[in-house]
Amino acid sequence: MPIEKTDTLVVGAGQAGVAMSEHLSNCGVPHIVLERSRIAERWRSERWDSLVANGPAWHDRFPGLEFSDVDPDAFASKERVADYFVEYAKKINAPIRCGVEVKCVSKNEGSKGFTVETSDGTIEANSVVAATGPFQRPVIPPVVPENANVLQMHSSAYRNPDQLPEGAVLVVGAGSSGVQIADELLQSGKRVYLSVGPHDRPPRAYRGRDFVWWLGVLGKWDAAALDPGTEHVTISVSGADGGRTVDFRRLAHQGMTLVGLTKSYENGVVTFQSDLADNISLGDENYLSVLDEADAYIARNGLDLPEEPEARAIATDPDCVTNPLLELDLAEAGVTTILWATGFAVDYGWLKVDAFDENGKPNHQRGISTEPGIYFLGLPWQSRRGSSFIWGVWHDAKFVADHIATQRKYLAYSSAEERQLENV
Known part of the structure; x- marks a missing residue:
C-alpha cells in the first residue's frame, strides 16, 4: 500500500485545528487535519451538561462566522459551540478526517519531514502541527x-x-x-x-x-x-x-x-x-x-x-x-x-521529536518549536493571554501558517545554476 504524502499534517480538529486549516488554505499550503473522534469532541463529551462559553457570542467566535441563533450578548451552550466549529469547518471546506487517531510522529532520518503512523495507515508530512490544545490529560x-x-x-x-x-x-x-x-x-x-x-x-x-x-x-x-x-x-x-x-x-x-x-x-x-x-x-x-x-x-x-x-x-x-x-x-x-476541578496537563507521548524540555513541555516560540517542521497551537500564553481562547487561537494559527508558508518558499528556492542544470 503506497504511503500517502502531504505538506502539512494537523493533529486535532478542535478550535485550534479548524483555525489552522483555514489559514493554511489561505496560504496555499496542502494539508490534512486528523481527528480521532468528532470535530470539537471535547466540548461535547468531556464537559458537564450545563456548561456555556465563558465569553459572550459576539466575542467567543472566529472572525469569519457569527452565531446565527445566539444573541450576541448571550453565552452559547457547549453543544452549540461544538456545532459552530462543525459549521465553520464546512464553510472553509477543511480537509478534516474524523475517526483517525495519530499514534506516532517521528523524524525521517536522512531526509526531510516526518513519518506519521495513524489508525488508518502511514502518512509522510513535511510539517506537523500539534493542535491538540492544553486540555489533554x-x-x-x-x-x-x-x-x-x-x-x-x-x-x-x-x-x-x-x-x-x-x-x-x-x-x-x-x-x-x-x-x-x-x-x-x-x-x-x-x-x-x-x-x-x-x-x-x-x-x-x-x-x-x-x-x-x-x-x-x-x-x-x-x-x-x-x-x-x-x-x-x-x-x-x-x-x-x-x-x-x-x-x-x-x-x-x-x-x-x-x-x-x-x-x-x-x-x-x-x-x-x-x-x-x-x-x-x-x-x-x-x-x-x-x-x-x-x-x-x-x-x-x-x-x-x-x-x-x-x-x-x-x-x-x-x-x-x-x-x-x-x-x-x-x-x-x-x-x-x-x-x-484541578485542571489538565499536556500529553505528547505520540510526538517522538526533540521539541520538549526536561518536564515534557513544548519548547517553542509562538508555536514554532525547536524541532524544525514541528509546530504547536492552542497552548495557554502561546503568544499572549488570549491564546487559548477561541478568538485568540485563530490569530495564533495565522502566525504559524504564515511561518509554514514562508519555510515552503525557502525550501522551493533554487539558484540560477541549479535551474540551468535542471533544464539540461
Whole structure:
C-alpha cells in the first residue's frame, strides 16, 4: 500500500485545528487535519451538561462566522459551540478526517519531514502541527488515595448532579469550572464544600460592558506573559445563568462551606491551608483593580457609560471565612464525592521529536518549536493571554501558517545554476 504524502499534517480538529486549516488554505499550503473522534469532541463529551462559553457570542467566535441563533450578548451552550466549529469547518471546506487517531510522529532520518503512523495507515508530512490544545490529560493531585472510601472524579468526567451518589461533595478548585460545578451542586440541594485557592475574580460585566470588552480596551488580552508568582492563580469567571460575577461570599451565605487550599489526607480526614481569608481578599483586590482601571479608562476617554457604584459593595464575610475549617472528616460530614476541578496537563507521548524540555513541555516560540517542521497551537500564553481562547487561537494559527508558508518558499528556492542544470 503506497504511503500517502502531504505538506502539512494537523493533529486535532478542535478550535485550534479548524483555525489552522483555514489559514493554511489561505496560504496555499496542502494539508490534512486528523481527528480521532468528532470535530470539537471535547466540548461535547468531556464537559458537564450545563456548561456555556465563558465569553459572550459576539466575542467567543472566529472572525469569519457569527452565531446565527445566539444573541450576541448571550453565552452559547457547549453543544452549540461544538456545532459552530462543525459549521465553520464546512464553510472553509477543511480537509478534516474524523475517526483517525495519530499514534506516532517521528523524524525521517536522512531526509526531510516526518513519518506519521495513524489508525488508518502511514502518512509522510513535511510539517506537523500539534493542535491538540492544553486540555489533554486530567490532573488529580495525589492527595487522597484511590482506596479511600469516597468517589473521586475529575471535572472532565462530571456531567450533572444526578450522576453523583447521595451525600455531600467536596469540590477542589475554584476556577471557572470548579465554582460553576459547585454552584450547580448547591442548587440541586447537595451539601457542598468548596476548596478555594489563589484566584483572580473579575467582574462579569461593569458599566454596561462585558469583562472581555474591558480586557480588550485595557490591553490585557495582549499581555505577553504571566506576572511572576501568578502561575497557579486561576480565574473565577462564569457565563452561567446569563452571566454574573462570581461571588464566593454569596455562595457561602446560600449554604456552601468555603475552605482553604486542600493540603493533605490521613485516615479519612482532609486538611486545608489556613489561607482562605487571604485568598478571598486577594480575589477582591483583583476585582476592585479592574473596576478602578475601567473607571480611569472611561474618564480618560470621555465615554458615556452608566455609573455602577453598587458594583463596589462587598458583602460581609460569612462564618466559614472568619472561622475557617482546617480539617474535614469525610465520613462525619457525609462527603461521598470529591470532585477535582484541578485542571489538565499536556500529553505528547505520540510526538517522538526533540521539541520538549526536561518536564515534557513544548519548547517553542509562538508555536514554532525547536524541532524544525514541528509546530504547536492552542497552548495557554502561546503568544499572549488570549491564546487559548477561541478568538485568540485563530490569530495564533495565522502566525504559524504564515511561518509554514514562508519555510515552503525557502525550501522551493533554487539558484540560477541549479535551474540551468535542471533544464539540461
